[in-house]
Amino acid sequence: MIFTESKIKRLLVHVLLWICFSMFSISVASIEVGAVPNEMMMRLLFNPILFYANSLYLVPYFLLNRKIGWYILSSILLLIIFNYVIISVFGSSFFNFLDRPIQTENDLLKINNIRYIAPTVFSLSFFLLGGVFGLVSNFYKRDKQNQIRVKAQKEMELQFLRTQLKPHFLFNTLNSIYFLVRSKSDDAPEAVITLSELMRYMLYEVGKGKVSLEKEINYINNYISLQKLRLHQSEHIKIKVDGDYKYLRIYPLLLISFIENAFKHGTTSNGETFIDIDIAVKNDHLHFKVKNIIGLTKKDIDNSGIGMENIKTQLEYLYKDNYELMTTNEDGYYNVDLKIKLI
Incomplete structure (x- = not known):
């Protein structure tokens, strides 16, 4: 014994x-x-x-x-x-x-x-x-x-959700690089390097539980940079980060689905993309806002919303009673307002 x-x-x-x-x-x-x-x-x-x-x-x-x-x-x-x-x-x-x-x-x-x-x-x-x-x-x-049993079950469900999210993200990103290669853009090599950085983060950081909020924001910035490379008109894509977030930690891949959704639907018929991302950190509270124009992109009935539904489920599991999420559709714009207490 x-x-x-x-x-x-x-x-x-x-x-x-x-x-x-x-x-x-x-x-x-x-x-x-x-x-x-x-x-x-x-x-x-x-x-x-x-x-x-x-x-x-x-x-x-x-x-x-x-x-x-x-x-x-x-x-x-x-x-x-x-x-x-x-x-x-x-x-x-x-x-x-x-x-x-x-x-x-x-x-x-x-x-x-x-x-x-x-x-x-x-x-x-x-x-x-x-x-x-x-x-x-x-x-x-x-x-x-x-x-212990409930926690293990939740972990299994979260792993399943994340395995869904990763291919979904990868397909979208490869599609972006495909546009660059097809148009013989000089930005294609840079896009491949940025994608490798994104994949390295997803493979080696995501499975460790909470990650540094600073790394998560860097990941978001890399993703936005990659998306800008394939867009002809990206001057209306803005991201603003305020506050001291160096020592805070967050569960990974919670924010990227909202940003993916913004890029997917935030382009008008004439190729203009309007996306405004605001990340504010005060004490241990994160305030995340995304605003994008509702474009005329045809909605894929079978695949649309996979990431969005996953992220809502993960938020409920990981930050139950410690988050507020509100989405609105007003005046041709889709708004996401998320508040998280980073406990």
Whole structure:
């Protein structure tokens, strides 16, 4: 059995609690009758057997499996056998304690309480405490397992969403480079280098969980630069970044789908592209806005919106209750307004 740090800590807590219980019982006996009976000492040493027998065996194997009858029967038998063994083996030592002169009836009552009532109450109390402890421990154990299972499921779903997003991004970008190559543009080599930088980021940074917000913004800038290379009229494409974001971190690829969507639909019939991107960072809050003209690009019914739906799902998983997303379609412009608390 491997003892981890957490197991050692739990063991120490249990030992400390048993010492406290024992000291309390010894103190009460000493105050009431001036001495501690040997039988009582033996019970203090063996009462943990009742506690752990109930919490580690009876509760998990009978009570939690809804075998109520077996649990009750086993509990009664355990208590009877336990007390019988204690009295049979160690009970004779208690008579030495009773040989002391009894001065009053109150002394006799105290002794009988110590001999009969107190041990029974303590043994039953430890047994019941073991049952409560077993139920509570099992509840937290199952709750923790459920949280781990839900987290693993979410991670699998996010990985699936990202595998959808990467090909979608790659197809769009390759399509952009295709235009440059077809038109024999001198910008084609630069576009290939920029694409390699984008792919390197996606392959080596995305799988690490949160990434530097600075790297994510650099990724966005590279993507915009690549898109500008294929556009004939890119003077109306603007990006503004304000605030200190050097030490903040964000889950990757959360913003790029909105920008992809803007480039996909933000070009008019005469080839003019109108896109305005505003990224503002204040303290640990990110305010991301994208505004693009609604062009006349024919909508692909089968593939349109894959990235948008994915990003909304990821936001809900990764920043639940810590983000606000609003999209509007007004006066021929599509607006995205996203606020994220970068926790």
